[in-house]
Amino acid sequence: MLKKNTSLKLIKYYNYINYNLIYDNKAINRYKKENYEISQDKTRSLELLKKAIFNIKNCSLKKQAKNIVFCDGNPKSKIMFIGEAPGANEDEEGLPFVGRAGMLLDKMLAAINLDRKKVYISNIINYRPPENRRPTEEEIKRYLPYITRHIEIINPKIIVLLGSTAMNALIGGEEVISKMRGKWMEKKFGNCKTSVLITFHPAFLMRQPAQKKMAWIDLKMIRDKKNNLKI
Numbered sequence: 001m002l003k004k005n006t007s008l009k010l011i012k013y014y015n016y017i018n019y020n021l022i023y024d025n026k027a028i029n030r031y032k033k034e035n036y037e038i039s040q041d042k043t044r045s046l047e048l049l050k051k052a053i054f055n056i057k058n059c060s061l062k063k064q065a066k067n068i069v070f071c072d073g074n075p076k077s078k079i080m081f082i083g084e085a086p087g088a089n090e091d092e093e094g095l096p097f098v099g100r101a102g103m104l105l106d107k108m109l110a111a112i113n114l115d116r117k118k119v120y121i122s123n124i125i126n127y128r129p130p131e132n133r134r135p136t137e138e139e140i141k142r143y144l145p146y147i148t149r150h151i152e153i154i155n156p157k158i159i160v161l162l163g164s165t166a167m168n169a170l171i172g173g174e175e176v177i178s179k180m181r182g183k184w185m186e187k188k189f190g191n192c193k194t195s196v197l198i199t200f201h202p203a204f205l206m207r208q209p210a211q212k213k214m215a216w217i218d219l220k221m222i223r224d225k226k227n228n229l230k231i
Contacts, residue, residue, distance in 0.1 A: 038075050046071075053146050061127035066094075068126050069123060072095045072096050072120075073117070073121045075120055078158060079226065081119055082122055085128060085129055085135050088128065100206065102202070104205060134165060135165060159197070160196075160197050163177070180198045181200065182199070185197075197225075
């Protein structure tokens with residue numbers, strides 16, 4: 001049994017670090033949503049937050065986007081992943097991380113026995129920037145209160161920030177992500193006190209596959225923290 005379990009873990013790991021992954025351009029179909037039973041208060045709070053974002057005034061991103069991209073995953077989860085902003089596939093489906101980077105994120109989650117039914121996913125920005133450009137400082141500042149409120153509603157015990165935009169928006173500072181990743185920090189967002197870990201964005205790992213070995217270290221830290229907190 002031990003040998004079998006070890007083999008399964010190795011298979012997951014080698015699938016994760018495989019540099020020769022073949023991607024297609026078809027987005028992951030996530031229109032079928034799970035029926036998560038959450039409290040009426042949390043349901044109403046999430047609905048009100050989504051409505052507030054939808055009603056943001058004077059936002060050029062909103063005017064050019066097809067859909068608001070609010071969240072995916074389990075709102076009851078105590079593990080929250082936060083990325084940068086939607087891309088073309090996300091804008092089309094109205095869900096985060098459903099394109100090529102989303103496929104890699106799914107593999108990263110599977111490597112530590114997680115999936116989208118066990119985590120909650122959102123972005124700093126809820127509308128796609130044109131040509132998938134990086135959000136401006138003004139745009140990040142505009143949306144920061146909304147992601148802060150989002151965190152407060154979900155109230156996770158673990159937050160994983162994917163990439164430098166999420167890091168700079170919620171942590172601040174002038175350090176580069178290579179120096180900030182792989183370290184647990186205790187942070188407070190509204191009334192939510194949580195443990196935060198920074199790691200590379202899946203899109204970056206697709207461009208720089210050599211960094212996957214560092215991301216694997218971060219993933220194991222998430223796995224160990226989850227086990228220690230008995231999530």
